[in-house]
Amino acid sequence: MASIQEVAELVEKGKVKLIEAAVQEALDAGVDAGALLNDGMIAAMGVVGAKFQANEIFVPEMLVAAKTMKKGVEVLKPHLAGDSVGQLGTYILGTVAGDLHDIGKNLVGLMIESAGFRVVDLGVDVPAEKFVEAAKSEQNVKIVGASALLTTTMDSLKNTVQTLIAAGIKELGIKIMVGGAPITQAFADEIGADAYTPDAGAAAVKAKELATA
Ligand code: B12
Known part of the structure; x- marks a missing residue:
């Protein structure tokens, strides 16, 4: 039987081919989906980051770990998402210009969707203007969420928020949320965002609060 520990290890070691079966096995054995995500896969990415920082592994290994996690999350998805999609309005989401990290953003999207929003995911490396365009052209937009994972793209996040504000997004009643490690x-x-949360679960709670306030 696959445990949280084994799932974490598979992500850490980038065992792309083994992860789906292991996650499914753990779910079948009654292991909680949230625990598999938080204590298994997200924790493993923390270990991967620490090893990268210590020069024990390099970008290719980090990439394979990320691929492994994505595959594992696919199996978890139906167990995490709800079925009230779209009721609370539209949530525009993206990773800021210059930044290619999307695992955290995708988890935020998943949790936001299960909280009852329609999520429009703009992807990674998204220019500030594209966030503005989407916020203005999509139907019933309540919140724009922007993610940044690098200290070097914090400036890009600041630029994104300030471009949104300058374009009059707040006057349209649209809130801006930011996040990332x-x-x-x-x-x-400091940059004028309406909300920040440290993780995807809290992001969903906060988004609901902002949209129904
Ligand atoms: C996987 C990974 C990669 C993969 C990304 C693959 C992908 N598709 O995402 C690849 C290999 C591409 C990569 C590349 C690089 N990476 Co990298 N990467 C990571 C790693 C190991 C994991 C990131 C991750 O997925 N974490 C798990 C998720 C679940 O957590 P999260 O992203 O923080 O998201 C949560 C919260 O932050 C929050 N959240 C996130 N977004 C949002 C948005 C909103 C609106 C809200 C409310 C909340 C929220 O909720 C999420 C879920 O709970 C981290 C280490 C780490 N510990 O974070 C390094 C790390 C982020 N990378 C780092 C570096 C240096 C790089 C590179 C520069 C390496 C290089 N020399 O090329 C490049 C940069 C590429 C680029 N331009 O973006 C450094 C950054 C250091 C710094 N101070 O800036 C880190 C910290 C590693 C380290 N310890 O040195 N990386």
Whole structure:
């Protein structure tokens, strides 16, 4: 029987071919989907990051770990998402220009969708203007969420938020949420975002609060 520990290890070691069966096995054995995600896969990515920082592994290994996690999340998806899609309005989501990290953003999308939003995912390396365009052209937009994972793209996040504000997004009643590992509440306040949360679960709770306030 696959355990949370084994799932974490498969992600850490980038065992792309083994992850789906292991996650399914764990689910079948009654292991909680949220625990598999948080204590298994997300924790494993933390270990991968630490090893990268210590020069024990390099970008290719990080990439394979990311691929492995994505495959594992696909199996978890039906167990995490709800079925009230779209009721709370539209949530525009993307990773800012210059940044290619999307695992965290995708998890935010998944949780936001299960909270009852229609999610429009603009992908990675998204120019500020594209966020503005989507916020103005999509139907019933309530929130724009932007993700940044690198200290070097925090400036890009700041530019995104300020471009959105300058384009009059807040006057349309649309809120701006930011997140990503290097982001803090203080930074979010400084750049003029309406909300920051440290993880996807809290993002869903906050989004619901903002959209129904
Ligand atoms: C996987 C990975 C990669 C993969 C990304 C694959 C992909 N498709 O995403 C690849 C190999 C491409 C990569 C590349 C690089 N990476 Co990288 N990467 C990582 C790693 C190991 C994991 C990231 C991850 O997925 N974490 C798991 C998710 C679930 O967590 P998360 O992203 O933080 O998201 C959560 C919250 O932050 C929050 N959240 C996220 N977004 C949002 C948005 C909103 C609106 C809200 C409310 C919340 C929210 O909710 C999420 C879920 O709970 C991290 C290490 C780490 N510990 O983070 C390094 C890390 C981020 N990378 C790093 C670096 C240096 C790089 C490179 C520059 C390496 C290089 N020399 O080329 C490049 C940059 C490429 C680019 N231009 O973006 C550094 C950044 C250091 C720094 N201070 O900036 C890290 C921290 C590793 C390290 N310890 O040194 N990387």
